[in-house]
Amino acid sequence: MKQAKNPVMAVETTTRILNLIHERNGARISEIAEQLDTTRATVHNHLSTLEQAELVVKEGNEYQLGLRFFTFGEHVKNQQTILNVGAAEVDKLAEETGELGNLLVEEHGRGIYLHRAKGENALSLDTGVGARVYLHQTGLGKAILAHLPEEYVTEIVNQHGLAPSTENTVSNREELFETLEDVRERGYAYDMEERAKGIRCVAAPVITNDDRVQGAVSVAGPASRMEGDRLHDTVPELVTRAANVIGINLSYS
Incomplete structure (x- = not known):
């Protein structure tokens, strides 16, 4: 299994955020910040970018994974x-x-x-x-x-x-x-x-x-x-x- 020689921290943080949203079936900024031991501002910036990319959606105060993942999943499934x-x-x-x-x-x-x-x-x-x-x-x-x-x-x-x-x-x-x-x-x-x-x-x-x-x-x-x-x-x-x-x-x- 390959390990990244120079892992990009921002990508690692984004991945952890997405995993957390998935595991909790939705999460608030405060919850994510607490779990990742980082600032709410950092989490908000990541989530705003993910929302712009249509990878997450905001429902009330919680963020959920977006249907873009469904598109990805169907593509992977068909392969x-x-x-x-x-x-x-x-x-x-x-x-x-x-x-x-x-x-x-x-x-x-x-x-x-x-x-x-x-x-x-x-x-x-x-x-x-x-x-x-x-x-x-x-x-x-x-x-x-x-x-x-x-x-x-x-x-x-x-x-x-x-x-x-x-x-x-x-x-x-x-x-x-x-x-x-x-x-x-x-x-x-x-x-x-x-x-x-x-x-x-x-x-x-x-x-x-x-x-x-x-x-x-x-x-x-x-x-x-x-x-x-x-x-x-x-x-x-x-x-x-x-x-x-x-x-x-x-x-x-």
């Missing part, structure tokens, strides 16, 4: 070939299992959900499309990490760490690399209540003909339903098949 190729397979997974189907890719060392599909019994989780997660905390992330170059995995760990989300999260570097070796041998990864208690997941990597991992697909459900043969045979077979189909179609797209 994701794996989404266009893989969405139907994830939908099929959700229908076959009755659970939650997921498609995730890696960018800047984090996982980003591109598509989710709900089966008739699917849970509603806190990670929707566009949500970013730490790769080591999820089955999807571990499926991807297992097929990235080791030096890049090390970079990711160095930058993002291995913070636990639950007591089951792999949070030790040596344990992580051992787990990734198991994933490569098995062909799929597990999330055994590692990101959220009570939720288990089976994930498989999407690999193209040039042996590059492009993302991962998974099925997630409550631990009470994700156990026994279903956890170790039925769901892994379905998830692996879907990942293989997406990988083949992606190779010839």
Whole structure:
């Protein structure tokens, strides 16, 4: 992951302001200034410029992200070939299992959900499309990490760490690399209540003909339903098949 040699402080401040508005679903100048430990005048200048660029809008005393981001988002979405190729397979997974189907890719060392599909019994989780997660905390992330170059995995760990989300999260570097070796041998990864208690997941990597991992697909459900043969045979077979189909179609797209 590239680090800027000469980062522009104004851009960094603007980015922090936008992230804060996003996280809080709207924020006032005073709130932003307090969080960034800067002056209200500085925040006002940034927001005025962002408003002029149509990136934020003011509603009462709060600033919200503008619809310009929707335009950007649709453009980025349409560029994701794996989404266009893989969405139907994830939908099929959700229908076959009755659970939650997921498609995730890696960018800047984090996982980003591109598509989710709900089966008739699917849970509603806190990670929707566009949500970013730490790769080591999820089955999807571990499926991807297992097929990235080791030096890049090390970079990711160095930058993002291995913070636990639950007591089951792999949070030790040596344990992580051992787990990734198991994933490569098995062909799929597990999330055994590692990101959220009570939720288990089976994930498989999407690999193209040039042996590059492009993302991962998974099925997630409550631990009470994700156990026994279903956890170790039925769901892994379905998830692996879907990942293989997406990988083949992606190779010839």
